[in-house]
Amino acid sequence: MHVPDGFVSPAINVATAAVSSGAIGIGLARARRAAAETSHMVPLLATTAAFVFAAQMLNFPIGGGTSGHFLGAAAAAALLGPWNACLVMTVVLVIQGLFFGDGGITALGTNIFNMGIVAGLGGFILMRPIRSLLPDGRGPWLASAAVAGWAGVVAASAACSLELAASGTAPLAVALPAMVGTHAVIGAGEALITAAVLAAVAASRPDILPAWARVEPRARTRGHARRKVAVLASSGLLLAATLALLAGPFASRRPDGLEKVAEETGFLGRAEALWRGAPFQDYSLGAVGGGAGSTGLAGLLGTAAVFTAGYFGIRLFQGRAGTDRAPR
Amino acid sequence: MRRAETLRSAPAPSARTALDPRARLLTMLAFMLVVVSTPATHQAAFISYAGMVAWGSALAHIPLARTASRAALVLPFSTIAALGLPFAAGGRAVDFLGLRLSLRGLWVLAGVSERSFVCAAMLYVTIDSTGFEGTMSALRGLGVPGLLVDLTSLSWRYLHLLSEQAARLGKAAAARGFRPRWLPQASVVGRLAGNLFVRSYERAERVHGAMMLRGHGGALPPRPVPRIPARDLAISGTFAAAFAAARLLLG
Numbered sequence: 001m002h003v004p005d006g007f008v009s010p011a012i013n014v015a016t017a018a019v020s021s022g023a024i025g026i027g028l029a030r031a032r033r034a035a036a037e038t039s040h041m042v043p044l045l046a047t048t049a050a051f052v053f054a055a056q057m058l059n060f061p062i063g064g065g066t067s068g069h070f071l072g073a074a075a076a077a078a079l080l081g082p083w084n085a086c087l088v089m090t091v092v093l094v095i096q097g098l099f100f101g102d103g104g105i106t107a108l109g110t111n112i113f114n115m116g117i118v119a120g121l122g123g124f125i126l127m128r129p130i131r132s133l134l135p136d137g138r139g140p141w142l143a144s145a146a147v148a149g150w151a152g153v154v155a156a157s158a159a160c161s162l163e164l165a166a167s168g169t170a171p172l173a174v175a176l177p178a179m180v181g182t183h184a185v186i187g188a189g190e191a192l193i194t195a196a197v198l199a200a201v202a203a204s205r206p207d208i209l210p211a212w213a214r215v216e217p218r219a220r221t222r223g224h225a226r227r228k229v230a231v232l233a234s235s236g237l238l239l240a241a242t243l244a245l246l247a248g249p250f251a252s253r254r255p256d257g258l259e260k261v262a263e264e265t266g267f268l269g270r271a272e273a274l275w276r277g278a279p280f281q282d283y284s285l286g287a288v289g290g291g292a293g294s295t296g297l298a299g300l301l302g303t304a305a306v307f308t309a310g311y312f313g314i315r316l317f318q319g320r321a322g323t324d325r326a327p328r
Numbered sequence: 329m330r331r332a333e334t335l336r337s338a339p340a341p342s343a344r345t346a347l348d349p350r351a352r353l354l355t356m357l358a359f360m361l362v363v364v365s366t367p368a369t370h371q372a373a374f375i376s377y378a379g380m381v382a383w384g385s386a387l388a389h390i391p392l393a394r395t396a397s398r399a400a401l402v403l404p405f406s407t408i409a410a411l412g413l414p415f416a417a418g419g420r421a422v423d424f425l426g427l428r429l430s431l432r433g434l435w436v437l438a439g440v441s442e443r444s445f446v447c448a449a450m451l452y453v454t455i456d457s458t459g460f461e462g463t464m465s466a467l468r469g470l471g472v473p474g475l476l477v478d479l480t481s482l483s484w485r486y487l488h489l490l491s492e493q494a495a496r497l498g499k500a501a502a503a504r505g506f507r508p509r510w511l512p513q514a515s516v517v518g519r520l521a522g523n524l525f526v527r528s529y530e531r532a533e534r535v536h537g538a539m540m541l542r543g544h545g546g547a548l549p550p551r552p553v554p555r556i557p558a559r560d561l562a563i564s565g566t567f568a569a570a571f572a573a574a575r576l577l578l579g
Contacts, residue, residue, distance in 0.1 A: 004402045006364045006443020013364075028475050040536030042475070044529065046482030047490070051528035053483070054490035055521040058498060060514035070521060079525065090476070091483050098455060098463060099484075101401060101448050105357070106364050169440055188511055193518035200522020201529075208529055 001071075001160055001183075002096065003111055005104030009167035016163070017109020023117050024090055027083040045084060049091035052076060056092075060189045068186035071156070073120035074127075074149040075194045079201065081210060082124035089116030110163060114156045123152030129231045138202065142195040149194030150187040157183035233311070240303045349458050349466035351560035356454040358568035360447045362575045368439025372578035374446065380571070381449045388457035395456075399449035403441060460484060469553045486531060494524055 008016075034041040052072035059067040072092075077085035093111050096102035103111045127148040134140035161179040165172035202209060347355075359380070366373050385392045455463060468477045497520045506516060 002405070004405055004440075004444035005360055005447035007440050010361075010365055024473075024476070028473055032475060040532055042478065043482060043535040043539065044532040046479050047486050047528040047532040047535070048525070049479065049483040050486040050490045051525050053487050054494040054528075055524055057491060057494050058517045058520060060511070060517045061508045062511055070517070072521075075521075075525075087476075087479065091479050094476075094480055095484060095487065098451070099460065101398065101451060104360075104364075104444065104447060105451060106360050106447070169436060185511070189514035189517075192512065192515040193521055196515045196518025197522040197525055200519055201526060204526050205529065 001111075001114060001157060002093075002103030003107040003114075003160065003163070005106050007104070007167065007169050008107055008110050008163050010106075012163050012167050013106055013110055016113035020090075020109045020112040020117060023083070023086045023121065024112070027087040027090075030083050031087060044080070045087055046091070048076060048080060048084075049088045049095075052088055052092050053095065055193075060193070062185050062189060068189050070193050071115060071119060071153055071190055073115055073156075074123035074145065074152040074190070075197045077120045077124035077152075078127065078145045078148065078194065078198055079210070082121045085120035085124065086112075086116045089120055114159045114163075118159045119152035119156040122155050123148035126151050129235050132231055133235075138199075142199055145198050146191035146195040150184075150191040153183050153187035153190045154180060237303075237307050240307070241300055243299075347563060348556050348560040349462040350469045350556050351564040352454055352458055353463070353466045353470065355564045355567045356450055358564070359450050359571050362568075362571040363443050363447055363450075366439075366443070366575050368435045368442070370575070370578060373574055374442045376574040376578055377446045377571075378449075380574075381446060381453060384450065384453045388453055390453055390456050395449050395452045398452050399445050402444045402448045405444070465551075465553075468551070469556070474550060482535075486528070489531075490524060490528055493527060494520070497523060 031041055031045060052075075055070050055072055057069070059069050062068045073085055073089050076088045080088065090112050093103055093108060093115065097105055097108050097111070127144050130144040130147050131141060134144060157179040158176065161170065161172065161175035164170040164175050359377075363377055366377075381395070382392055385395050458466065464477055464481050467480075468474060501516070501520060506513075508514070508516065
């Protein structure tokens, strides 16, 4: 996923480099503060970067005779925190870019954005809600890290293909399915390795795990259940919206089962007459014009509408159930 | 094992040590910025860039064949990333060996391949003649945050160690009969990686202890940075102007 020089347009390079510099600045400020408090932060960040570099040399088979390699961003985030993970990945990418020709120099900001911020910071952000949803214990903790590892790699590959497409280097309809498809498999290896790394650390040196990674029962507060529902609902909505926006335009243009039958038996015309006034006819917006953007937007609006209807529907029933069980 | 091989190659001896490392890095950056902003249709400009790399290689006394063969390692990426383009980009089509190829897609493929190759070759010429320490001091001198440079230098120190440890772990697993064939076996690789992390963590603790023993106070001490000599800046600027001229004139 290391983008060489000349693949991404200067505008995209500048934009991603600006975001990366901001994250590196925050990471450096935090690391400086941590180092001042008599911790071994500086050597730890350096050896962790060396670890990520070395661990990237360990290949695993992904089938068909090809192999993928470990990225390490989510593992670094789980072990050292998201901002430190950005720094670690920056150091790894600087060394790979300058001394090993892995990833371009002008593309350094883009590579740090994809593999440090999207994979590391993004994976970490995902890890917390998943963990708060799952029960306490070692298995669920490892599972949340595995999901973060998978999602980090897949999101980074999606970001990479979006950048290539925006630069005119590869058409989105080719790059996105190819990159995300490959990395959905490579991400499975990343998930297994991330979980195994954490399991190994928890087994031999549980004392070095940061506070958020300790496998201890958390204090249950009154708002816990409510927060759990809110997190579940918002992550479900986010997932559905992302799918609708990104995957919608790639949906099959062929008729589905019912439409096929309707066509063959000749009642499709009647069905269309009945639904002429539907707002998102054939999953596109009349007002925006046809095309992929319109389909994605229609999917997004549809998802939002279904979510809102579902939310208030459930609230309605919840309210009734609540009054039934009023204290007597 | 490409990485392990490049690890062992020491910086080549250089006659360009006269030019300040910071000026050298600035020249390289100017070259790359000019190259990546060159449209694929400016083929004459790309030929001149290749000539500049060859010249730089001669100035630095680095065998051109070695630079070119190392830089060619970026080409597989462009093949994977952009090979579909001649078939998918649309627009005007040309017939070649019975295939219908998109002209625009072919141009994009040529552009990304040439840009990435020329930039990688210039990178190797510059870095091989500057060395690791020279590059790090140049980065510090160019205003890269000191902590980031310190982290990179320290990481470089342990990277070779941990890479060899990783290779040893892999060899030991192979000796015990580990021949991974399907994806779920990645978790075995994960155990090896976990082992490697614990070792790297314990090394950080030892390094920290040693630093404290030598009177380390939490941050690496700042080092004085001399100014870039005016002559070197002028040379760097002349080169940058030459790159820009090649980009503009050889359209």
